[in-house]
Amino acid sequence: MPKKIRQPHLAIEVLRDLGKRKLTLGLLFLNVLVAIAIVQTSHLSRQQIIQQDSLLREKDNLDLEWRKLLLEQRALAEHSRVMHLAEKKLNMHWPSADEEVVVRLP
Template sequence: MSRGLYLGLTTVILAAAVLVAAIAVVDSRHQARKLFAELQQLQKERDELDIDWGRLRLEQSTYATYGLIETTAREELQMKVPSPEEIVIVQQP
């Protein structure tokens, strides 16, 4: 094989390798951008869910207050504190 043909073939192989590496770099950057955009979207969703979680915890603590439970039991369910005669103690066998 002549030296000129050898250098030409080497140049073509190296150029192809550089082209493949360049395409790999472009694809890698594209994937990184896509993943970063997805990460930002997921972080936004997480922040929204954290806000909802805090709101729901506050709402739950409001509903769990004794006064609200008692008022709801009396007004909506027409419940009352039983008199001593109405209390029945049941023992398990």
């Protein structure tokens, strides 16, 4: 009877070969982890830059609105406008010399 040639089992041979190359596999695994970390960090960095740009636009809009409100406040507080409104809406006027009353404190 002819002698049977034994074929090695492929999975076992692959595992044996991987066992011999532990350092190479470790470095490969480490490279994959570093690549994933770089992608994640880049993604988070881009998100923060987008958020920063959005906040800067909002700051500019609020600054512009604040300047408009300051101008409006100055216009509303202008002396001639206040005098005109006091005369027209509240029927106020400057007192004459006869209407003035001087109060003296003891």
